[in-house]
Amino acid sequence: MEKVKDAPDGTWSSLPGGLPPVPSPSAPTWPVPAPPTPAPVSVAAGTQSDLSLILDELVDTVDGVRSTILASVDGFGLARSRSMGDEASHPAMLAAAVGLAHQLVAMSGGDRLRQLVVDHDGGLLLVWPIGDQRVLAVLASPTVEQRNARSFVRAHHAALSGVEP
Numbered sequence: 001m002e003k004v005k006d007a008p009d010g011t012w013s014s015l016p017g018g019l020p021p022v023p024s025p026s027a028p029t030w031p032v033p034a035p036p037t038p039a040p041v042s043v044a045a046g047t048q049s050d051l052s053l054i055l056d057e058l059v060d061t062v063d064g065v066r067s068t069i070l071a072s073v074d075g076f077g078l079a080r081s082r083s084m085g086d087e088a089s090h091p092a093m094l095a096a097a098v099g100l101a102h103q104l105v106a107m108s109g110g111d112r113l114r115q116l117v118v119d120h121d122g123g124l125l126l127v128w129p130i131g132d133q134r135v136l137a138v139l140a141s142p143t144v145e146q147r148n149a150r151s152f153v154r155a156h157h158a159a160l161s162g163v164e165p
Contacts, residue, residue, distance in 0.1 A: 051079030054156050059083055062152055064144030066123070069137050070130070070160060073098060078134065090137075098127060098135050115150075128153055131161035 055068040059081045067084035071077050071091035080086065101116045116127040119142070126138040126149060138149055153160070 048079050051160065052081065054159055055079055055081040055084075058138070058149070058152050058156075062144070062148045064141040065149060066139045066141065068139070069094065071095065071135055071137070073129075073133055073135055084139075094127065094135055094137050098129070101127070117146075130157065131163070134161060136160060 051070055055070060058068050059065050067081050069077060069080040069084050069090055071094050073095055075092040075095035077088070077091040080090075084090070097116065097118070098113070101113050105111070105113050113129055116125075118125040118127070123139065123141045124144060124146075126140060126144075126146065128136045128138075128150075130136050130153075136153060140149065
């Protein structure tokens, strides 16, 4: 039993069972949640610079290709050629265009988007799904040889999709 000052006059008394333990000042008084674990983001089998080199090679080797960008289907840029401006709106607009294209494919009774070609005043915008999670957009002149561009994309599909060779 421990004695404590109990009365206003300062006399001592005994408590049955003693006093409860005092918590340590270093111990937290409530549980601290663990920090969230970020979801792994896979840019590719290689690095972002490896992807950019592939996209630069596409611009350099296929006549009429001006610039390229690889993005996730949810609007995040993964890599771009050095000739493509670094704008956050580019992958976001690309995701919106692909979403609309998928709806148009479904409305017409199709089951898969293979290629989207947008003809505009400045040339062509060629868009290809790369796997289920990525999309490649190519800005090109109206005279670009689309077969050469498609062949290049097929040859580099594994690297662009992030699949290990």
